[in-house]
Amino acid sequence: MVQVRIWGSLAAATEGQTEVEIKAGTLRELLDGLAEKYPGLRPQLKRGVSVAIDGRIYNDSWFQPIQPDSEVVLLARLKGG
Amino acid sequence: MALDSKSDTQTRDFKVVGTRPNRPDGIDKVTGRARFGADITAPGMLIGRVLRSPHAHARIVSIDTSQAEALAGVRAVVTSADFNKIEDDDFTADILDNCMASEKAMYDGHAVAAVAASSEAIAKRALKLITVEYEVLPHVTDVDAAITADAPVLHEGRTDETVPAGMSGNVISRFEFGHGDIEAGLAAADKVLERSYKTEATHQGYIEPHACMASMGPDGQADLWCCTQGHYMVRNTCAAIFGMEQGQLRVTASEIGGGFGGKTTVFLEPVALALSRKSGRPVKMVMSRSEVLRATGPTASSSVDIRLGMTKDGRITGARAELRYQGGAYPGSPVEFGSMSAFAPYDLEHVKTVGWDIVTNRPKQAAYRAPGAPMAAFAVESAIDELAKGFGLDPLEVRLKNAAREGTKSSYGVTYPAIGLEATLRKAKDHPHWTAPLGPNQGRGVACGFWFNFGGDTCVSLNITPDGTVTVSEGNPDIGGSRASMSMMAAEELGIPYEKVRTIVADTGSLGQNEVTDGSRVTFAVGLATIEAARAAKREMCRRAALVWGIDEEAVEWIDGAAQPAGPNAGDHPPMTLAEIAATASNTGGPIAGHHEANPEGAGVSFATHMVDTEVDPDTGAVKILRYTVFQDAGKAVHPAYVEGQFQGGAVQGIGWALNEEYIYGEDGVLQNAGFLDYRIPVASDLPMIDTVILEIPNPGHPYGVRGVGETSIVPPLAAIANSVSESAGVRMAQLPMSPPKVLAAMQSK
Numbered sequence: 058m059v060q061v062r063i064w065g066s067l068a069a070a071t072e073g074q075t076e077v078e079i080k081a082g083t084l085r086e087l088l089d090g091l092a093e094k095y096p097g098l099r100p101q102l103k104r105g106v107s108v109a110i111d112g113r114i115y116n117d118s119w120f121q122p123i124q125p126d127s128e129v130v131l132l133a134r135l136k137g138g
Numbered sequence: 139m140a141l142d143s144k145s146d147t148q149t150r151d152f153k154v155v156g157t158r159p160n161r162p163d164g165i166d167k168v169t170g171r172a173r174f175g176a177d178i179t180a181p182g183m184l185i186g187r188v189l190r191s192p193h194a195h196a197r198i199v200s201i202d203t204s205q206a207e208a209l210a211g212v213r214a215v216v217t218s219a220d221f222n223k224i225e226d227d228d229f230t231a232d233i234l235d236n237c238m239a240s241e242k243a244m245y246d247g248h249a250v251a252a253v254a255a256s257s258e259a260i261a262k263r264a265l266k267l268i269t270v271e272y273e274v275l276p277h278v279t280d281v282d283a284a285i286t287a288d289a290p291v292l293h294e295g296r297t298d299e300t301v302p303a304g305m306s307g308n309v310i311s312r313f314e315f316g317h318g319d320i321e322a323g324l325a326a327a328d329k330v331l332e333r334s335y336k337t338e339a340t341h342q343g344y345i346e347p348h349a350c351m352a353s354m355g356p357d358g359q360a361d362l363w364c365c366t367q368g369h370y371m372v373r374n375t376c377a378a379i380f381g382m383e384q385g386q387l388r389v390t391a392s393e394i395g396g397g398f399g400g401k402t403t404v405f406l407e408p409v410a411l412a413l414s415r416k417s418g419r420p421v422k423m424v425m426s427r428s429e430v431l432r433a434t435g436p437t438a439s440s441s442v443d444i445r446l447g448m449t450k451d452g453r454i455t456g457a458r459a460e461l462r463y464q465g466g467a468y469p470g471s472p473v474e475f476g477s478m479s480a481f482a483p484y485d486l487e488h489v490k491t492v493g494w495d496i497v498t499n500r501p502k503q504a505a506y507r508a509p510g511a512p513m514a515a516f517a518v519e520s521a522i523d524e525l526a527k528g529f530g531l532d533p534l535e536v537r538l539k540n541a542a543r544e545g546t547k548s549s550y551g552v553t554y555p556a557i558g559l560e561a562t563l564r565k566a567k568d569h570p571h572w573t574a575p576l577g578p579n580q581g582r583g584v585a586c587g588f589w590f591n592f593g594g595d596t597c598v599s600l601n602i603t604p605d606g607t608v609t610v611s612e613g614n615p616d617i618g619g620s621r622a623s624m625s626m627m628a629a630e631e632l633g634i635p636y637e638k639v640r641t642i643v644a645d646t647g648s649l650g651q652n653e654v655t656d657g658s659r660v661t662f663a664v665g666l667a668t669i670e671a672a673r674a675a676k677r678e679m680c681r682r683a684a685l686v687w688g689i690d691e692e693a694v695e696w697i698d699g700a701a702q703p704a705g706p707n708a709g710d711h712p713p714m715t716l717a718e719i720a721a722t723a724s725n726t727g728g729p730i731a732g733h734h735e736a737n738p739e740g741a742g743v744s745f746a747t748h749m750v751d752t753e754v755d756p757d758t759g760a761v762k763i764l765r766y767t768v769f770q771d772a773g774k775a776v777h778p779a780y781v782e783g784q785f786q787g788g789a790v791q792g793i794g795w796a797l798n799e800e801y802i803y804g805e806d807g808v809l810q811n812a813g814f815l816d817y818r819i820p821v822a823s824d825l826p827m828i829d830t831v832i833l834e835i836p837n838p839g840h841p842y843g844v845r846g847v848g849e850t851s852i853v854p855p856l857a858a859i860a861n862s863v864s865e866s867a868g869v870r871m872a873q874l875p876m877s878p879p880k881v882l883a884a885m886q887s888k
Binding site for chain 2: 100104128135
């Protein structure tokens with residue numbers, strides 16, 4: 058299980074929690090797990106998210122490993138100029 | 139094969155990286171040989187022009203194009219009826235609707251029809267023959283007015299699930315970040331500052347207007363040449379709009395005369411393709427400056443409320459920001475990035491930001507360097523400065539006291555790895571600028587800024603030519619010196635002179651998918667791919683040398699541009715240079731190349747501190763920038779002159795944003811200053827030389843330690859200048875731009 062920190066305005070979809078537990082060993086499993094456990098997150102997941110794993114930000118790498126003690130933070134999908 | 143690359147970026151002895159060779163595009167650009175978007179031509183080419191709405195908000199009742207179509211020389215007229223309706227993809231549907239209005243004109247300048255004719259004069263005459271019947275609707279252009287109960291609602295049903303019930307339909311999304319207990323934090327302060335700040339929309343102000351030429355054949359294959367920050371994005375977006383297979387649309391990027399985020403989407407390209415499809419001829423379209431300002435993306439305007447608590451000794455005890463950004467007529471203002479970045483430079487126990495994405499009757503915003511962050515930094519850094527100075531504290535010391543460091547839990551939730559904010563602050567404090575004397579009506583301001591940076595899909599192909607020179611193909615338009623930087627990294631890795639490498643920007647048919655030139659990603663991600671492509675070529679060259687020498691390839695290593703035998707059993711062979719290996723490539727297995735395709739992630743975040751001196755004319759309110767110094771971490775500056783250019787460019791754009799630039803709308807919702815005479819960007823005579831201090835704290839996510847630098851430099855200037863002008867003028871400036879009438883009025887009201 059990994060602890061996932063989500064931003065505040067998504068807490069309505071996670072029963073008010075800003076930290077949730079998901080069984081995941083990779084980024085893909087994490088995103089799938091979030092969508093399955095918290096269907097209310099699906100609209101945001103569809104719009105796009107980035108995920109910070111131990112301080113590094115990932116946008117797309119499904120198979121990026123996540124360790125059980127990793128810090129995992131869900132972020133709005135990053136864009137740049 | 140053993141490589142001479144050292145994994146420790148801090149100890150590597152660079153030979154090419156870090157030098158300042160001449161830019162490869164320099165002669166072309168100063169002699170006019172470089173081909174920009176408007177320079178592309180083709181036999182039989184038509185000229186396309188766009189008819190734009192004169193209304194800020196109007197239902198399109200009907201469009202009669204019959205007279206235009208009957209005009210001699212007109213080959214095609216298109217309206218939204220010539221495009222497929224996109225049902226299941228709001229993002230692409232909004233892009234298309236912005237390119238060609240369907241049911242409603244959403245802002246002054248919104249495209250409603252376009253013609254292709256044999257000359258520009260005929261095209262312009264044809265536009266006058268198109269009759270559009272509008273039902274003019276109430277409009278709103280101000281971000282705060284747009285969320286009032288009586289504001290006209292632009293769209294029905296676009297509000298997402300994050301927005302509480304009962305709010306205006308112009309509120310699209312809500313974002314909330316932070317941690318701790320804000321009220322408890324504020325209660326622990328010796329003083330709590332509550333202040334509101336506003337910034338106006340500003341345009342990216344690139345010198346080259348949007349331009350493209352499209353050619354679509356009856357077989358469904360199409361070619362597009364355009365000025366863009368991302369021709370793969372253009373391909374994919376246009377393919378989606380037209381229902382084409384991506385492989386059937388080849389897009390070639392021209393030289394680019396600036397973009398700064400504003401060329402990360404499409405405006406003319408789908409229209410030119412539609413006109414070409416209808417006319418059967420190539421169609422070129424070039425925007426006027428007025429069209430650029432009226433109809434391409436400025437950044438968002440903002441309205442921000444801050445509550446910030448501080449102790450007498452400068453510790454921030456609690457911080458809250460409520461940010462409202464309008465991103466024009468479609469969802470997607472960068473308020474989430476403003477909300478995430480607002481307090482990112484600081485180590486705060488109690489912090490919260492709430493962001494609201496709001497639509498108004500203005501052109502669809504486009505990204506602008508660190509989208510969303512400068513406006514948030516303006517508010518936060520102004521508030522910190524006001525409290526610090528109110529307590530008589532050194533504003534740099536206050537920032538150092540609260541600075542985020544390795545291990546800090548950031549306001550957007552991530553715990554930082556090693557970061558460079560503190561280093562920029564200490565450099566600033568030690569710099570002679572900080573203690574230089576000031577005269578009457580002069581002030582000094584500082585501010586910090588943060589940006590995320592990212593990587594993304596990237597492909598590089600590196601080819602060894604028979605004579606031993608090297609060509610590198612990348613898929614990202616060179617907007618900030620990437621051809622020089624890629625050539626330098628390839629030369630560094632191969633151990634050959636920079637002059638032996640030429641880098642080109644390949645079309646979409648030549649490489650796999652490449653992310654847009656944005657997010658400060660190119661030197662990081664394309665550089666990483668270039669290094670890996672060079673390493674692949676080195677492996678192959680070592681293998682070829684091993685074949686010639688008749689030894690195991692593991693017994694060959696690459697040192698100083700040559701394959702050399704290594705180890706006790708390798709034998710005694712003279713080194714084989716890259717050129718020698720290339721000369722016999724046909725005999726040893728054929729052409730030699732290296733390539734790398736990846737989605738490099740792990741770009742390091744970036745921080746900067748800016749320091750600026752200003753002088754205010756007490757009679758006119760005019761502000762003069764006296765001195766400006768940028769302190770920023772580059773990880774590793776591949777070509778320091780380009781890095782300095784990025785630092786200086788961000789500062790200058792910030793100066794324009796802070797002092798003069800703004801979209802001015804009349805009561806009728808029509809843009810009043812759609813030209814560079816009335817929309818005033820800074821020119822050289824307005825500016826001192828911008829001084830730069832490059833810090834090099836290696837990014838562990840890149841082989842050479844590179845960190846993106848293109849965006850962070852525009853984050854601190856708004857606040858740094860406001861803090862300086864507030865000191866010069868003796869009154870806190872909380873609204874941008876600080877143009878002479880506004881500064882004068884503020885001084886007179888104090």
